Amino acid sequence: MPRPYPPEFRQRAVELAPEGSVPLVEIAKDLGIADSCLRNWVRQADIDTGKREGLASSERAELIELRRKLRVAEMEVEILRRAAAFFAKDSLPCPK
Numbered sequence: 001m002p003r004p005y006p007p008e009f010r011q012r013a014v015e016l017a018p019e020g021s022v023p024l025v026e027i028a029k030d031l032g033i034a035d036s037c038l039r040n041w042v043r044q045a046d047i048d049t050g051k052r053e054g055l056a057s058s059e060r061a062e063l064i065e066l067r068r069k070l071r072v073a074e075m076e077v078e079i080l081r082r083a084a085a086f087f088a089k090d091s092l093p094c095p096k
Contacts, residue, residue, distance in 0.1 A: 005033070013038055014045045 009031075016027050017038060024042070028035040047054035055063070 010041050014041050017042045 013031055017024055024038055025035045028038040043052065044057060046052040048056050
């Protein structure tokens with residue numbers, strides 16, 4: 001997977017795009033990026049500024065972080081459940 005472009009580069013590319021005098025395809029070609037990439041950046045910028053409905057970048061980052069924390073918590077619960085079952089088995093009296 002290619003390295004992400006710096007935020008300053010993305011911001012400048014998005015600023016160039018809505019001027020309308022030049023099509024997105026030409027701007028993307030001049031910048032050396034795919035036109036679909038530039039379209040995605042413009043769409044996300046519109047979402048972030050409230051011009052379009054969708055999940056903002058900050059909300060997306062928060063969602064990713066919360067999903068990661070949930071995954072870790074679920075693993076911890078499973079480990080504790082298995083440990084409790086293991087120790088409960090050892091504490092039962094042996095039949096004679």
